[in-house]
Amino acid sequence: MRIFIIEDEKAALRNLKAILAEVCPEAEIVGEADSINESIEWLENNGMPELVFMDIHLADGSAFEIFDHIKIFCPIIFTTAYDEYALKAFKVNSIDYLLKPINAEDLKKAFAKLDLLVSHKSESEKQSDIINEIVKKLNKEENYKSHFLIPVKGDKFVPLSVNSILFFYISDGMVKAVDEDGKQHPFTMSLDDLTDMLNPKLFFRANRQFLISRKAIKDISLWFNGRLVINLNIPFELKDKIIISKAKASEFKEWF
Structure with missing residues (x-):
């Protein structure tokens, strides 16, 4: 002392x-x-x-x-x-x-x-x-995105509520958000950026291609080698399966 x-x-x-x-x-x-x-x-x-x-x-x-x-x-x-x-x-x-x-x-x-x-x-x-x-x-949760401004034709923007988004995914090299009506909205941000912006309690980064909302999940199927396949409740069929790796399967189960 x-x-x-x-x-x-x-x-x-x-x-x-x-x-x-x-x-x-x-x-x-x-x-x-x-x-x-x-x-x-x-x-x-x-x-x-x-x-x-x-x-x-x-x-x-x-x-x-x-x-x-x-x-x-x-x-x-x-x-x-x-x-x-x-x-x-x-x-x-x-x-x-x-x-x-x-x-x-x-x-x-x-x-x-x-x-x-x-x-x-x-x-x-x-x-x-x-x-x-x-x-x-708590401060960080308050700062998570609740809305996005989506550009439309002409010189306008329309608000898109995060609560209405089912998932984000990469299609043809572009990030898109799919809302509850099945409408797709192009985004200029990367999935990495979006993952940081959104509340992790609501959205899970399934893999490099998909960032999914909990409410979009219809069911989960077991896949080869301990992997999981996420089936979404959406009005159209995806070209690619949403596969969660064996290493990430436990994290997903805890999140869900």
């Missing part, structure tokens, strides 16, 4: 370092300061430690002035010979308030509080990560 100590009394500093060595031998004291200005300068130039011990009453003023100049994000343990600062200490990110002379038992209790804080923070961060992932997924 990287510790920064702000203390202007040499005897108190020696005492704190000795008790730290006893209570937390793995602690590394990465810096020391005995004034407000020196503390600000050290924090600005050395980055944030993992814990700060801060004497409140310094020779050049109250240590609380440090917070007017720099933000301290790590936990803080305040030390002082006076108890009138307690309320103000807990308005910043203090985990404890130790009255001088500090003893080993008080310091052990302070580290126990720190351990509890860190463990709770870890769980909180995990929950925060989960929430952020959910938000990202």
Whole structure:
């Protein structure tokens, strides 16, 4: 643990370092300061430690002035010979308030509080990560295409709802969408692009040639070597079978 100590009394500093060595031998004291200005300068130039011990009453003023100049994000343990600062200490990110002379038992209790804080923070961060992932997924779902603008003769476009599309496929080198009426609409986008644009809960990339909607599926037939053939509920017959490879069959079953 990287510790920064702000203390202007040499005897108190020696005492704190000795008790730290006893209570937390793995602690590394990465810096020391005995004034407000020196503390600000050290924090600005050395980055944030993992814990700060801060004497409140310094020779050049109250240590609380440090917070007017720099933000301290790590936990803080305040030390002082006076108890009138307690309320103000807990308005910043203090985990404890130790009255001088500090003893080993008080310091052990302070580290126990720190351990509890860190463990709770870890769980909180995990929950925060989960929430952020959910938000990202929800935002992504909101951004999936719901309509396309299809050019028609002249200078017009007509909207085509994604909900009305049964499948996309490549025919004669061109990507086409087939709607519920069996009408085919040419697309300039590739199947790869369309796969990224559409909600994967609704459309499945069967193979390099077909991107199909769940509601278009009439039934599924077993094919050779563990492959599947998808039969669609459409008003015309396709030239090519929609074959899902053995490697992709499990993924399709899970999706469906």
